[in-house]
Amino acid sequence: PLYLQSLDIRKRQLGDDHPDVASSLNNLAGLYYSQGRYNDAEPLYLQSLDIRKRQLGDDHPDVASSLNNLAGLYYSQGRYNDAEPLYLQSLDIRKRQLGDDHPDVASSLNNLAGLYYSQGRYNDAEPLYLQSLDIRKRQLGDDHPDVASSLNNLAGLYYSQGRYNDAEPLYLQSLDISKHQLGDDHPDVASSLNNLAGLYSSQGRYNDAEPLYLQSLDI
Known part of the structure; x- marks a missing residue:
């Protein structure tokens, strides 16, 4: 109801095509996306993108954000062919407008890598995950939660390729950062514990896996 109120006020006071209206539409769409209400989210993301393109220009960073969000929606629906060109x-916009080393560029690289990973395009995904990790370490610091996410994603790629010895230290680093930065009871810690347990389970290290699965479940 708060997002809807905000959208209504902005439309009445600023007009239907104001960039702040686009922001409200984007935020409401993000809420619906988080609830799995994809059919409700898509038209709002599209409206937001249309307003931003017309009011801010095709190369504005906010347009890049809208394209990224819409791509994420399509990715979640398994619409990979629709998502890739938007990612x-x-x-491209973020690189040109913000520079190759901006954290938003790292996010785009990570998202595109995730798409390729989901398609089994591991050789395409790995260099993008590595670039994203490198940017995040340099721009945000070694202990940032986004670095933990990058380590986790890269570990997941190696895990899927059966590269268990490459995956384990990355999962452990990711878990350590998440605990340190977010607290022992954070959902991201639970995910890291679950992923590490899955690795151990795949290696037949069941005694190592069980307590981690239990911890993850408890959180």
């Missing part, structure tokens, strides 16, 4: 456009 690529978003990445």
